Amino acid sequence: MLGLRAKGQNVKSQEIVSKSCSLFQDVSCYDIFKDFSGPIIAVLIAFFSIRFAFAQLDKQHQNTLDAQKEESKRNTKIELFKDINLLLDNVSSIVREVNTFCLARQHPAPGTPIELSQTDYEAFSAKLNHGLLAVISKVESHEIINQKLFKAFRYSLEAIVYDISDLRFSDDRRLVLDSMHELGSDASCYLYDFQICMQNLAYGDVFDHKLSARVPVDKTLKVITADSDSLDALLNHFSNETNWGKSWKSYENEAKEKCS
Structure with a gap:
C-alpha cells in the first residue's frame, strides 16, 4: 500500500516537472523580454529623467550663483568708481587751481613776480597733498579689485606727494614754481588715466565698449593703463627710479640692518 502511494507521488512530481519544462519550452527568451521590456524601459527612463532633472537644477542653481556673483562684483566696481570719482573730481579741481596759478606766474603780467613765494607754496602744497593723500588712502583700501593697477596709481601719487613736500627745502623760488607746475601736470595726467581705467572696469x-588710454605727444611721459606688462614697468619705475621710491628703499634697507 505504501509502495503504491509513493509510486503515485513520483508520477505526480514527474508530471509537474514535465509541465514546467514544457512551459519554458513553449515560450522563447524574446517573448519573455518582450513582456518585461516595457516596464523595465519605463523604470530606466524615469530614473534617468529624474537624474537629468536634478542635474539641470544643479546647473541652473550654479549658473544663478555665478550670475549673482558677477552682478555683485560689477555693482561693487560701479559703487567704488562713484566714490573714488568724487575724490578724483575734488583733487582735480585743486590741481587745476595750482596749475592755473603757476602758469600765470610763469607767464606773468607786468609787475607780477615770476616765482612762487613760500607762503603760496605752503598753502598750495598743503591743499594739494591733502587731496592726493585722500585718493591714495581710498585706492589702497580697495587694492584687491585690481592690485597692479591700483598700486601703480597709488605709487604715482605718492611719488608726487614726496616731491611736492621736498620742495620746502629749496630756496630757488623759480625752481619751486616750475616744479609745482610740472608735478601738478603729472598729477592731472595720472588722475585722468585712472579715471579711464576705472570707467572701463x-x-x-x-556698455560693451572701452575707452582708449591717453597718448602723450612726448613718449617719455608715463601713462597708467590696465595692461599688465605696462603696469609692471610702471611699478618698477615708481619703486626704483623716483625720489620717493629711492627714499623708501633706503629707509627699508636701514630698517633691515637695524633688525638684523
Whole structure:
C-alpha cells in the first residue's frame, strides 16, 4: 500500500516537472523580454529623467550663483568708481587751481613776480597733498579689485606727494614754481588715466565698449593703463627710479640692518 502511494507521488512530481519544462519550452527568451521590456524601459527612463532633472537644477542653481556673483562684483566696481570719482573730481579741481596759478606766474603780467613765494607754496602744497593723500588712502583700501593697477596709481601719487613736500627745502623760488607746475601736470595726467581705467572696469562690460588710454605727444611721459606688462614697468619705475621710491628703499634697507 505504501509502495503504491509513493509510486503515485513520483508520477505526480514527474508530471509537474514535465509541465514546467514544457512551459519554458513553449515560450522563447524574446517573448519573455518582450513582456518585461516595457516596464523595465519605463523604470530606466524615469530614473534617468529624474537624474537629468536634478542635474539641470544643479546647473541652473550654479549658473544663478555665478550670475549673482558677477552682478555683485560689477555693482561693487560701479559703487567704488562713484566714490573714488568724487575724490578724483575734488583733487582735480585743486590741481587745476595750482596749475592755473603757476602758469600765470610763469607767464606773468607786468609787475607780477615770476616765482612762487613760500607762503603760496605752503598753502598750495598743503591743499594739494591733502587731496592726493585722500585718493591714495581710498585706492589702497580697495587694492584687491585690481592690485597692479591700483598700486601703480597709488605709487604715482605718492611719488608726487614726496616731491611736492621736498620742495620746502629749496630756496630757488623759480625752481619751486616750475616744479609745482610740472608735478601738478603729472598729477592731472595720472588722475585722468585712472579715471579711464576705472570707467572701463566699471562700465566696459555694461556698455560693451572701452575707452582708449591717453597718448602723450612726448613718449617719455608715463601713462597708467590696465595692461599688465605696462603696469609692471610702471611699478618698477615708481619703486626704483623716483625720489620717493629711492627714499623708501633706503629707509627699508636701514630698517633691515637695524633688525638684523
